[in-house]
Amino acid sequence: MALAAPTEPGATRFASAGLGTDQIFLWDINAVTAPVAAAPGGCGGGGGSGGRRRGKGGGPAGTAEDGSNIGKSTAAMSSVVTDLEGQKESVYALAMDPAGTLLVSGCSQNLVRLWDTRSGERQVKLHGHTGNVRCATIDPTGRLCLTGSSDHTLKLWDLGQQRCVQTLAGIHACSVWSAVPDASWHYVYSGGSDGRVYATDLAHRRSTLLFQESHGVLGLCRDDTRTVGEGVWAATMGSDVRRWLTDIDDDHYLHHHHAGSHRKSVGDNAGGSAGAGAGRFGLRGRLEAELAASQGGGGRGDEGESGGMAGSPLHADRNHHPRTSGTWFAAAGSSAPRYGSASGAGAGAGHHRDAPALPAPVHAAAAVTIPGAAPITEHAQLNDRRRVLAKDAAGVITVWDVTTCTVVKTLPPGPPGADGKEASFAETLQAENTPVSIPSWFQLDARSGSLAVTLTPASAFSAEAYAIDMSVEGANDETKLNLGVQTVHALLRDWAAARADTVRGGEGDARGGGGGGPVDVNALGPCDDAGVFRAPTRRPLLMCEAPAGAATVLMRSAGLEGTDAEEAALPEWVVDVAAGTYAVPDSPKTSFYLTPSEGMPSLSQGKVTAPRVLGVRKVCSYVINKLNLEQRPGMKPEDLVEILCNGTALDPGMSLATVSTFVWKKGDDVQLHYRLKKGAAVKADTGISSA
Template sequence: MSQHSYGNSYAQQKQRNRKLSILLTRAGPEQHSSGINKVVLGAPGHLFTASRDATIKRWQTDAVSARFEASLESHCDWVNDLALVDNLLFSCSADKTLKIWQADAAGVQQECSTTLLQHTDYVTALAAAPDVGVLASAGLRGEAFIWDVLSAGQGAGRGVQQVALGKRKAGNTPGSVYSLAMNVAGTVLAAGTAQHVIRICDARSGSKVMKLRGHTGNIRSVLLNAEGTMCISGAADRTIRVWDLGQQRCLHTLALHTDSVWTLAADPSFSTLLSGGRDGCVYRTLMATRLSELLLQEPEPIQSLAPDPASNSLWVATTSSSLHRWQLDAHSSPSSPSTQPRQFLAAHSALLRSRQAFGPSGAAFPEPQQPRPVAEIPGLPPLVRCASLLDRRHILAQDASGCVELWDIAHGTISESYGQVDFGQKLKDLFLPESVSPWFMLDCKLGSLMLGLEPPGCFGADLYAADLGITDPDNDQRFNYGEHLLRAALMFWSTRYNLRAAEKSRTMNVVQQHAGMASRLGSPLPSPAASVTDDGCGSLTSTPGASPDKAAPPLGPADTDLALEEAIAEQREALAKATDALVFTLPSHPTPVVICSQEAAARQPPHAAGRQGSPGQPHSPDLALPWRLQVSQFTGKEVLEAQIPLWAAQAVQGAGYSKPADSKCAFLLRPSEGHGLPAMLDARLTAPKVLRMHKVATYTLSKLQDQGISLCLLPVPLPPQAAIPADKPVLEIVCNGQAIPDHLTLAAIKTFVWKKSDDLVLFYRLRNSARPAPVAQIRPSS
């Protein structure tokens, strides 16, 4: 057991619900590895992209190219929207948080300056009025809030009010919000909801003013003009509607797209509208004449549009991980076939209206104005399918380009690439008769493999040293999957935490020695000028005392440099030893990421967490923020209860862990009829599910010999074809009349041969090569 203390049982039970996930990243910080949800223009020459890979990238752009500048990584789930207010970048995510970043901060990788905790579900949309310093956020469950940017940026937890999007009746809440817009003065807020209505609110008081009805699908995008008098909306019903807020009615309906309208963009004067949708098309419409043209077509659904007036171009984000830049030419002449007047209200079907608008026959769509983008920021194709093999060590994954790869969890790397093959068939080809308990939750939601670990299930699977290729005299040694993956993921935290604890202990010993010396000399101990305290993270801080004149002399530059070099050397040596001791290993590039979920408890009171959004900074354990860190970024200062779950700390520090109740298998061991072998004294046994059959056979032989049973195998001399190989046990194990191969485990036999919920029944018999039992044939299920 470890010498470290991990707090009381209440805190341990409270933190046990927190899940740790290991994200096996496939791209470096300079690439997105999943779809891009939002693109916004920043200061001249700068661009921000928010992705489903949970990261935000900052790019420096010019007329012909884009260069990676920084990766903003603190979110734990999809980043859904971005908003710029002066030099602050706001982001919202499916991890239920808003985060504030310094938009122009230096460094390739950055952490947020403030985390805002108010929402109890996914945060889906942001809207800002930069001139007055107001921000709005909204998400699922109909939650919407107005933030004072100055107070939020200071982490004060003030300056926030809830917006009343509708009456909250018993058992009902206002529909989830998927889009927001705010006028320049920050007085009018429009929210597009899943209830097919647009709710207009007074952003100053948070009260509802009106709701606009007309759409028949989820409203995915809304815009407000500068004065807050007109609204444009796009919805899943394939239409775009133009509203007059003063009259509270729809002025025009545009049926351009053949599928859901997902994003809208307009110039400040509302004279030109750009729309993109699930059909991959981007249209430009002149609002004065309501004439439209097809600008471009992407192979993937359009997520976000960012017009760049300076270069007369358009940045287009899609569900692909790559970002495209398209040139915008002048609007086509009225004689162009693509600018014939649209029939907005003539037909009930948006698809029919769209097709009719392109010509009398409706037989052909026009060619896009732009055949191809002028620039691309390439991303890595995201993983779209994944499945664990039955050994629960290897994972088969397929990316968006169709390439299939086999991953080895024990090393966090791709062990084999198969190219563009059929995923289902390859999964069948890799079938092995293994039955290992699922010890992790697998998904590829962020475009990469993510393994979720939660006790006690994550400690429910073992493997033998031989399965890892470890040549050890003790071939019975077993390793726990969950424990050793945690050891690999938290190695930097564990090593640095222990070094800090050891340094703290040495410092305390020095203080106690000085105190003892003063006591023996019979003089009172003076108040120390610097007393050692714990900052809650295992780090040491200085507290000013009452007698500065008796303080120890400060270290000189040479002493400081020497102490620093010694500390660095000690840490490097400790990390090297810890790495050599690892059973599982993780790659150094791309660096895997550890993600910790928010505490699965009752809703926390609204507040801002400030710098506490980073697990490297102390904060109250009650906050239990979600966090993410690369495996090499742990400092050892992370707080045990608030950031590192106690169950994980105990596992990696050797303090033990609890296995699930079903980690063992009960079975009966009986002699096979007609072979003259006696029954064992204790025929009912329990063993780990990972136990293989040759171990059962060896155990049975040993117990029979302990009972004084003399085994006569076959008459001597043996015919050559009946001789038992030297590496085979004398006994063989039979189940359901089938001989069980020596390498199968108890779990595999119960799953593929016994196929019953009752206790497994095994029979033992002398191995006879002349009259062998039929070997169990195990095939993948259809």
């Protein structure tokens, strides 16, 4: 997700975009209700979308001059709501000028686009990059923009003239994911997918490896507030955030600045007076003068290589071999050769065997490290549909209970296999799983690095279990509980009680588990709270997705007060479940044939329809009842009757669904056989002989 915000005091608008949808959103920080404008198709290569689009409020959307659709939102949401929408053509980069009136976006179509945030219209598209535009930043004057791309280059744009004035190539040997200038715009710190962060002297076009991260650098943020020295915060694909110093020792810098070959490469292209001017006035002042004196140059969106910039210190000699001047090396033009990865084994290294080895970074260790949890990289639902197996980037495997949002087990590394390697995630999953079949009632993903559980009314009520099998005190063998219903109650039990107090003037709600008194689980309705799942100790965030065209709601499940606004933000079906009024669908059914083994008495009804959750023990009881067998006190049904499938005696704890999945393994109705165990007594008036 990309965000951009103005820096001037009093500016209230900010922008957001990301992956998966077709819009860039503008927000008002004071309202925090709904986007003030939505810009669909922000990085499309062509003109219009070829049609009218309805805005979020349901009315027709307006159309910008270039044919793009601008949807004006009329949604009125509570302040607890945050809209999380992005753009279909993946937007990787957003940047705003200090006043918040100009927005720059970079996307997967290799384009840099300029937007007027006051009108929501796209002003121009800038060509030049040959890869995804991954980062962007605008200088304090709002005139210059610096972008980084997966084409390994940084580009400096003059937004007034709407053209690229310089390309910095040969610095990175990989995709440039992040870039941030210092306060004066004399230096740029840029990070790549290989974890290397370079400091580039824009005035003299020299770069040095500032520090090395162990993962790709997703973002850099300048920090000038610390008394320990100027620095940047680096966020990577790893879990930690680090602050690195950006100072470079003056003696170290001057030594390499006066190195003979490097001084020659700069002097040949720059001229002494231009270089001195750069040192006194910085990049922007020199650029003003050069652009004013420029005659011609490249057209809109292209670098003017033969124009006025060619004789400036910003223009590098394309024949100069970079990285030959010690720690500092000259940044080359766009045709400069590429170099290998951090390990020295990159593709570029193979093409340039005479290239010198990369120097050590200026800073070997971060000044500050904020540790974070390793992101989850693999996950799978276990067959019981209550537990999830998850593996994080550090290799730790945990078992989560989704009904309580807690880790119930941390697994040690699996035993090494025949090849000496640790057990794979799939092998651990197989070892941890049990042969049980329960319908999946939730969806799971870990795209954010954390587990996200999704409940929808179409599937949330698919799974149920007998209360007695869930160790519910006082439950009889007929009471079933719905897993989705009980999970919603665990999440919103406190909210439901607070909401009842609000609606009923403080009288509370005595239904289900929300009333606080003893609960007769056998007398509850299918949507009542049986209190079987405790509320999570660490309450999760709730992301409530409304029907298409409405806002998505992000809210904490902890600290809710039972207000009207909260009820309006929650999906209607969730509110009904929390209140115990939702019409829970009937249990899914299955059919099976129950026939006697050889020599056993027959039943009057051979085909039976029952809930899929029905256990084999219940089938034993059914046979006992139909044959009028004598069941003495203390005897279990399986002590009298044995059920078989495919010649295998079944575990009494198995459900019909489990038998169908793991024993029968066919698409048609399950075929079960029964036989009486030795010593089973038949009541005298049945006329049936004992086994």
